[in-house]
Amino acid sequence: MTVPRRASRPIEVDGHALRWWYRLPACGSADCPQDWPHVVIADAGRGGEIVTFAVPSGWGAVTPAHVAAAARRALAEGWRPGVGAGVRHVGPPPLDPGDPRRQGG
Numbered sequence: 001m002t003v004p005r006r007a008s009r010p011i012e013v014d015g016h017a018l019r020w021w022y023r024l025p026a027c028g029s030a031d032c033p034q035d036w037p038h039v040v041i042a043d044a045g046r047g048g049e050i051v052t053f054a055v056p057s058g059w060g061a062v063t064p065a066h067v068a069a070a071a072r073r074a075l076a077e078g079w080r081p082g083v084g085a086g087v088r089h090v091g092p093p094p095l096d097p098g099d100p101r102r103q104g105g
Helices: 064-076
Strands: 009-013 016-023 038-043 050-054 087-089
Touching (some): 038 064
Parallel strands (some): 050 087
Antiparallel strands (some): 009 016, 016 038
């Protein structure tokens, strides 16, 4: 997969130069609740396996801290940016303890 330069943002996580972008649901309607918007993370310089995580309904803005947390989780699970092919799905990163969107917080 080619990493888009437009509409993507650079981020460095644990020494890895990455790019991330927000992708809307493929179906484009509320009739697909299982197809939430998601974030894609990829190596900034070359192809390779990409990482995605769904953005749950009501989550609001995705921040670079959320993207970094998801990238770190994928790296811990064996993701090697720029290597391989395909898509690796990770769960959404946990919200910060002080985040008002956090359950019970």
